Amino acid sequence: MSRHVWRVLALAVAALTALTWSACGGGDAATGIGAGAPAKGKKGGTLNALFANDLEHIDPGEAFYQPDYMMVFAVHRPLYSFEPTNLEVASPDLAAAPPKLSDGGRTVTVKLKPGVRYGPPVNRTATSADVKYAIERAFTAAVPNGYAPTYFGIVEGAPEPGRKKPTDIKGIETPDEETIVFRLSESSGAFIKALSLPITAPVPEDYAKRYDAETPSQYATHQAATGPYMIEAGKDGRITYEIGKRMTLVRNPNWSAATDFRPAYLDRIELTMGNEDTTVAARQILKGKGLINGDFPPDPPVIKEAVQRRKSQITFAPLGNRYISLNTKVKPLDDVNVRKAIVAASDRNALRLTRGGPIVGDLATHFLAPGQPGFEEAGGMKGPNLDFIQNPDGSMALAAEYMKKAGYASGRYTGSETLTMVGDDSGVGARTAEVFQSQLQKLGFEVDFRQVPHDTMFSKFCNVPEARVAVCPNVGWLPDFADGQAWFDPTFSGESIVPENNSNWPQLDFPAINEAIDDAKKITGQARRDKAWGKIDRMVMAQAPAVPWIWDKQANIASSDVQGAIARWNAQWDLSFTSIK
Amino acid sequence: MTTPGVDARSEAAENRFATETIQSGAVTARTPPQLFWGRLRRDKVALCALGFLVVLALIAIFAPLIVHLAGVPGPNEPDKSTLDSFGLPTGPSGEHPFGVDGIGRDVFARTVYGARVSLEVAILATALSVGIGVIAGMFAGFYRGWVDTAISRGIDVLLAFPILLLAIGIASACSFGRGGSSGCLGGSVKPGLALVILVIAFVNWTYMARIVRGQVLSLREKEFVEAARSLGASKTRIIFREILPNLVAPIIVYTTLIVPQNILFEAALSFLGVGVQPPQASWGKMIADAQGSFDTAWWFMVFPGVALLLTVLAFNLIGDGLSDALDPRSDR
Numbered sequence: 001m002s003r004h005v006w007r008v009l010a011l012a013v014a015a016l017t018a019l020t021w022s023a024c025g026g027g028d029a030a031t032g033i034g035a036g037a038p039a040k041g042k043k044g045g046t047l048n049a050l051f052a053n054d055l056e057h058i059d060p061g062e063a064f065y066q067p068d069y070m071m072v073f074a075v076h077r078p079l080y081s082f083e084p085t086n087l088e089v090a091s092p093d094l095a096a097a098p099p100k101l102s103d104g105g106r107t108v109t110v111k112l113k114p115g116v117r118y119g120p121p122v123n124r125t126a127t128s129a130d131v132k133y134a135i136e137r138a139f140t141a142a143v144p145n146g147y148a149p150t151y152f153g154i155v156e157g158a159p160e161p162g163r164k165k166p167t168d169i170k171g172i173e174t175p176d177e178e179t180i181v182f183r184l185s186e187s188s189g190a191f192i193k194a195l196s197l198p199i200t201a202p203v204p205e206d207y208a209k210r211y212d213a214e215t216p217s218q219y220a221t222h223q224a225a226t227g228p229y230m231i232e233a234g235k236d237g238r239i240t241y242e243i244g245k246r247m248t249l250v251r252n253p254n255w256s257a258a259t260d261f262r263p264a265y266l267d268r269i270e271l272t273m274g275n276e277d278t279t280v281a282a283r284q285i286l287k288g289k290g291l292i293n294g295d296f297p298p299d300p301p302v303i304k305e306a307v308q309r310r311k312s313q314i315t316f317a318p319l320g321n322r323y324i325s326l327n328t329k330v331k332p333l334d335d336v337n338v339r340k341a342i343v344a345a346s347d348r349n350a351l352r353l354t355r356g357g358p359i360v361g362d363l364a365t366h367f368l369a370p371g372q373p374g375f376e377e378a379g380g381m382k383g384p385n386l387d388f389i390q391n392p393d394g395s396m397a398l399a400a401e402y403m404k405k406a407g408y409a410s411g412r413y414t415g416s417e418t419l420t421m422v423g424d425d426s427g428v429g430a431r432t433a434e435v436f437q438s439q440l441q442k443l444g445f446e447v448d449f450r451q452v453p454h455d456t457m458f459s460k461f462c463n464v465p466e467a468r469v470a471v472c473p474n475v476g477w478l479p480d481f482a483d484g485q486a487w488f489d490p491t492f493s494g495e496s497i498v499p500e501n502n503s504n505w506p507q508l509d510f511p512a513i514n515e516a517i518d519d520a521k522k523i524t525g526q527a528r529r530d531k532a533w534g535k536i537d538r539m540v541m542a543q544a545p546a547v548p549w550i551w552d553k554q555a556n557i558a559s560s561d562v563q564g565a566i567a568r569w570n571a572q573w574d575l576s577f578t579s580i581k
Numbered sequence: 582m583t584t585p586g587v588d589a590r591s592e593a594a595e596n597r598f599a600t601e602t603i604q605s606g607a608v609t610a611r612t613p614p615q616l617f618w619g620r621l622r623r624d625k626v627a628l629c630a631l632g633f634l635v636v637l638a639l640i641a642i643f644a645p646l647i648v649h650l651a652g653v654p655g656p657n658e659p660d661k662s663t664l665d666s667f668g669l670p671t672g673p674s675g676e677h678p679f680g681v682d683g684i685g686r687d688v689f690a691r692t693v694y695g696a697r698v699s700l701e702v703a704i705l706a707t708a709l710s711v712g713i714g715v716i717a718g719m720f721a722g723f724y725r726g727w728v729d730t731a732i733s734r735g736i737d738v739l740l741a742f743p744i745l746l747l748a749i750g751i752a753s754a755c756s757f758g759r760g761g762s763s764g765c766l767g768g769s770v771k772p773g774l775a776l777v778i779l780v781i782a783f784v785n786w787t788y789m790a791r792i793v794r795g796q797v798l799s800l801r802e803k804e805f806v807e808a809a810r811s812l813g814a815s816k817t818r819i820i821f822r823e824i825l826p827n828l829v830a831p832i833i834v835y836t837t838l839i840v841p842q843n844i845l846f847e848a849a850l851s852f853l854g855v856g857v858q859p860p861q862a863s864w865g866k867m868i869a870d871a872q873g874s875f876d877t878a879w880w881f882m883v884f885p886g887v888a889l890l891l892t893v894l895a896f897n898l899i900g901d902g903l904s905d906a907l908d909p910r911s912d913r
Contacts, residue, residue, distance in 0.1 A: 279876070301877040304667040350661040353668035354684060425854045427873065431684050434859050438659050449859050450772070452753075 041265040041563050041579025049573070050281045051273040051294035054244045058231075059220035060201040061134060061143040066478075066572055067295035069198070071271065073567070074249060074262075074575040076201035077226040079110055079131065079180075082569040083261060084577050087482045088373055090196035091261055094126065094226065096178075099195065105187025105524045110195070112178040113259050119252035120233065122207050122224040128180040130202035136166040137208070138199050142217040147480060151194035156183045166212065189524045190485040197480065202226060225252045228264035228576055247271040249575070265579035282557060286310055290580060291559045292573050300356040300428075303555050307359060313560055316359065316553035317571035321369050322476035323546040324351075324436055325462070325505035330470045331417050332406070338413070339544040341402035344388035344395055345443050346436070348549040354431040360555065363392050364548035366541045367477070367487065368534065371568075373526065374484045377534020384538045389548075399443055412444030421471040422461040425451035433473040436547075440471070447471075463502050472505050476552070482569065484533020485521055492540045493517045506545035513539050620906040627902020630895040637892060641696040648690045653677060656690040657860040670878050680880035683870060691862035692884050698863040699892055702778060702847040703840045709782035710843075711836050714789025715828070719820055721790065722797025733794070736787045745853065748780045752855040777856045781843050792835055793828060800824050830907040837900035841893040848889055864889040 055071060057063045063072040073081060080090035092098060094116055100109040116126045135152060138145035140163045149161050156171030171183040184191060204224055211219040221239055223231065229249040231239040241247045249269040257264070271294060275281035282298040285291040286306055298306065298314075306314040326333045326342060333339055348363045355361065365383025368375045383389055387398060400411030408414050419440060423433030430451060437447050452461070454474065462472040479486035490496050494509030495518075516539060520532035541548075554571040558564040558578075565577035611619070621627060640647060653676070654660060663671050663681040672680040679688035721732040752772040800806065801824065809823050848865030850856035857863040864885040871882035 299873070300667050300669055301874065304665075304669060307667075347661070350659065350685075353661050353664050355668065357664075357666045357668045359667065426869075430859075430870075435659050435684050437860060438657060441657075451854050451859065 039563060041263065041577075042581065043265050043579075044267050045265070045580030046268040046270065046290060047266050047292060047562065047575070047578060047580065048270040048272060048290055049292050049294040049575070050275045050285060050296075051271060052275050052278050052281070052296040054273050055247070055271070055295075057220070058241070058247075059143060059217060059223065060198040061138045061145055061203065061217075062220070063198045064146045066570055069570050070294065070567075070572050070575060071247070071249070072198050072201075073227070073570075074229045074264075074269070075223070075225045075227045075231065075252075076198060077116060077126075077260070078196060078198050078200040079112075080196040080200075082196060082567065084565045084567045084574045087371055087568045090193070090481075093260070094131070094200070094202060095195075099192055101187075101192075101524065106184045108182040108184065108192065108195075110180050110182075112180065114178055115256065116202075116226055116259050117254040117256070118202075118204060119225040119230040119254050122204050123254060124204070125177075126202040126204070126226050127177040128174040129177070130204050131180050131200055132169070132172045132174055133166065133205040133208070134201060134203040135172060135199055136169055137203060137212055137217070139163050139169075140166055140212070140217075142212055142215040143219075144216070145199060147194070147197065148199060151188075151191055151197070151480075152199070154184050154186060154188055154191060156185055187522055187524055189529050190483055190521065192524070193481045193483050193486075226255075228252055228255045228257075228260065228262050229269065244273050246273065262576035263579075264576050266575070269575055285557050285559055286313055288559050289561050292562055292564060292578065293557050294572075297555050298557050300360075302557070303356055303359065306555075306557055310560070314555060314557050315564065315566055316555055317566045317568060318369060318371055318551065318553050319571040320476055320478035320552060321364050321367055321548055322361075322474075322550045322552060323364070323367070323548040325472045325475050325546045326544070327468070327470045327472075327506055328509075328543070328545055329465070329507045330420075330468055332413065332415050333419075333470055335406045336543060337402045337406035340388045341399040341406065341443060342440065343544045343547050344391070344402055345399035346439055346547045346549065347394040348392050348547070350393075350435050350439075351432055351547075351549045354435055355428050355550065355552075356555075359553075361550040361552045364551045365389050366537050367491075367546075367548055368484065368537050369551040372479075372482050372484075372487070374530040374532075374534040374537065377531050378537035379534075384541050386541060388544065389541065394439065396442065403443070408444075410444075414444060418446045418448050419470040420468070421447050421449045421473060422457050422467075422469045423449065423451060423473045424454050424457060426453075429454060429474040436471070436473045462505050464500060465497060465502055465507055466499065475505050475546075484529065484536065485517075488533060488536050488540065489517055489521065492536075492545065508540065508543060508545040510539075510543055513543070617906050621902060624902045624905060626898050627906075630898035630902070633891065633895045634899065637696055637895075638700060640693055641700045644693045644697055647693055648687075651678070651689060653687040653690050656686065656694040656862045659684040659686050661685050670874075670881065672878070672880050679884045680878070682867070682881040683874060683878070686860075688867075688881050688884050691867055692864070692888050694862045695864040695867060695885055695888065696892075698774060698851075698857055698861070699844050699847065699889070701774065702781065703844050703896070706778045706781035706785070706843045706847075707836060707840050709778065710785035710839060711789055711832065712786075713782065714786035715793050715825075715832060717786065718790035718793025719797050719824065719828075722794040723801055723816070723820055723824065725798075729794070732790065736790055739784065739787050742784070744780070744784050745849065747784075748777075748850055748855050749853060751780065752776060772855060773858050774856070774861070777847050777850050780850070781846050785839055785843060785846075788839065789832070789835055792831055796828055796831060797824055800827055834900065834904040834907060837896060837903055841896040841900075844889070844893055844896070 051067065055067055056065050057068045058071060060072050060076040063069060077094045079093060079095040081093040082090050094112055096111045096113045112128055118124055118126060137143045138148040139159050139161050152158055155169055157169045158171065159167050173181040175181065207224060208219045211217055211222050221241060228251065230252040231241055232248040232250045234240045251267060278296045279299050279302060282293065282302040285293055326339050328334055352361060352363060362370065362381065366378050368378045370381065388402065403411045403413065421437065424430045433449065437449050440447050457474060461467045461469045462475060477487060477491055490503045492504060492508045492513060494514045496504045497507055497509060513536065516536050520529065520536060523529045523532055556566060556573060561581045563579045563581050565574045567574035648655060663677065663685040665671065670681045670683055670685065677687050677689065679692060682688055717732050721729040755771050806819060806823055809819050847856055851863040851865030852869040857866055867885040868882055875882050
């Protein structure tokens with residue numbers, strides 16, 4: 001499901017940089033931009049966003065990672081999308097109003113805005129049938145979508161993913177051009193939130209069909225925009241996108257400001273890829289004109305420089321969490337007291353310094369991050385009332401007590417098992433892992449530490465239960481949208497454990513937690529939902545399946561003439577709200 | 582080093598040495614070791630290098646004591662109080678003479694402990710590769726025929742191997758994997774210093790074998806071998822008692838030239854993450870860790886880098902010195 005944190009982490013590692021994030025409630029006291037509602041900007045100008053790597057996906061049906069979203073949400077209009085400062089409630093975008101629920105939450109009706117038109121070469125009004133087709137094509141092998149089955153699998157008649165051709169989904173009805181009705185097999189709070197994912201951005205079937213007939217689909221390079229911007233087209237009609245080099249966004253002539261909440265100040269946005277030396281790129285941004293960072297966060301030395309001397313050019317966007325998973329299926333970590341001892345011994349302050357210190361995040365005391373629905377219910381900043389997560393510098397005395405409870409009379413581990421640990425082989429992740437290794441050794445554990453590239457760590461080790469990795473120090477979560485289900489269902493539900501691509505890294509399979517998650521999924525009322533997920537957070541923490549150690553704030557930087565706006569739901573710059581001073 | 586001037590001077594010195602011996606009245610023939618030592622001790626550069634290596638060996642052996650005496654924390658003890666509020670390391674200071682690294686470990690302690698790794702590799706890997714190389718080379722040269730063909734073609738194959746890729750392949754294949762298995766061959770082969778030593782030995786014996794083979798090919802035709810053979814000496818005796826002593830000089834010279842290669846190879850493997858495993862300190866690994874922050878924290882690359890440079894240089898200089906001393910006529 002939420003793979004984008006992996007991507008973010010991978011990028012960070014690839015670039016040998018620190019990915020950074022932090023505390024609650026819109027922006028940081030130390031910084032000016034990005035906090036509160038975005039100020040009104042001046043129309044016109046060109047912005048240049050520097051990227052270290054290429055965009056992973058530009059097709060709205062495939063886009064999944066943070067940098068993808070940065071571009072896709074300026075070019076496409078899903079049914080709902082988030083305004084920069086709002087993390088919890090999506091605003092109607094292509095839709096005209098919030099969804100109407102009936103039949104006990106099992107029927108969801110959405111009315112579309114009239115007069116939202118595609119840019120060239122399609123030049124017609126977007127209809128409800130286009131939204132239906134957009135979802136149907138995301139179940140094909142030509143358009144591999146990471147989350148379609150997770151959130152849209154409960155639509156009646158939804159096929160298994162990987163179809164050869166788009167198949168008609170009976171549970172999506174289009175009684176007229178401006179109405180779309182979803183019939184679900186059960187009520188689901190997450191489904192309504194998932195309508196804000198780019199899978200619901202319209203795709204014109206008549207035009208896109210021939211491109212979707214190829215595998216992979218060629219629609220990405222022939223896409224039709226509904227948003228304020230479109231990828232500049234060449235003479236042959238194909239977009240002028242040089243893979244790995246640059247992409248230019250220009251105004252979509254058919255976009256009408258009257259139908260959109262996006263101000264779209266800029267005339268032109270250049271995305272420049274291949275800035276592999278991110279330190280150089282970050283310094284260019286700070287000293288240059290009209291530049292912002294795209295996919296990479298600045299390194300700690302640049303953060304320090306910016307915070308000390310260029311405060312107005314750096315901002316910190318809170319996002320997800322990071323934790324060290326402890327495999328509950330591997331000896332001796334199958335003993336809850338051993339896990340509690342490890343959590344108690346963890347020096348979270350030292351761990352946080354490996355990423356850049358207090359400025360890049362708050363010390364985590366549980367999983368749900370600040371600002372997320374259910375955060376206060378889960379214990380807020382102080383955390384749940386559990387002694388083993390109280391001391392931010394770790395407490396060896398308390399750890400020794402828990403080790404004694406686990407049957408190790410000396411208060412240190414004296415068993416014969418060696419803990420296998422797989423972590424990043426470079427960058428900040430490697431530092432975090434080495435610090436944690438030294439903390440485990442203080443408790444008497446022998447640690448067999450294998451260093452591998454970040455994506456290998458997931459694909460070959462931490463995501464594979466059969467690999468029996470005891471400790472995964474470089475994992476974290478960034479939900480698809482702000483909702484407890486997106487936080488806990490993939491990560492701590494026993495039912496989510498799968499042989500490959502597993503994201504329940506501690507392999508926590510605790511019946512009471514599984515049951516609570518199943519019940520909470522069906523709740524549609526926001527307040528009750530928050531309470532339920534907050535309680536689940538407490539239940540998970542009581543089992544000590546991981547050491548949550550930071551709620552990240554991602555650092556973003558801009559040139560001094562850029563009036564930036566951070567999309568809080570994506571923790572990156574929002575191109576449609578950013579302007580040139 | 583061997584400019585004509587130096588050669589003339591050393592010849593003069595040798596004459597003086599001879600004259601002194603005559604004047605003292607006791608005319609004794611000098612044994613080859615005496616000749617060798619007499620030449621070597623006049624080579625100031627080689628003697629300095631030798632002195633440096635002796636000091637280095639002492640540092641490696643007494644690493645814990647030195648770190649204790651210097652009053653710095655151990656090599657694997659991160660100290661968060663040495664980092665600033667941005668998590669950036671502090672430079673050289675009274676408490677940490679070489680500064681600290683990215684997670685607050687003392688660079689001095691790590692550099693000192695790193696010497697252990699380099700010397701272990703220098704000694705063990707070289708001994709292994711020389712041992713294999715000499716034996717294989719002698720057999721190939723002495724027996725010729727199919728033995729020679731097999732060994733020589735084997736060497737050709739090994740020389741064609743992309744060595745770094747081989748090492749990386751072994752390391753990733755023999756780490757722990759599915760089902761909780763650990764290492765290859767029942768856990769005996771897994772990433773770490775032992776694997777580094779084995780890989781280096783496996784690769785580097787070929788050079789020695791080629792050289793030895795060439796020498797043996799000419800030695801086996803010499804009269805003293807003929808004589809031994811006609812006296813009915815066994816082949817083993819001829820190989821080890823007649824031929825081997827005549828190979829000592831080239832073996833020593835090439836050994837000293839292999840050593841620095843091996844040290845650099847360990848550094849490269851550790852740099853690539855295949856060598857020593859964290860938290861163990863090795864110069865190559867320290868340099869790898871430091872590469873991201875060289876512009877802001879120069880100290881944790883410079884100190885291990887300088888240590889590596891000096892060590893490799895010292896071994897190379899000694900190699901030169903030995904080859905001059907063992908064979909002063911050699912034209913280099």
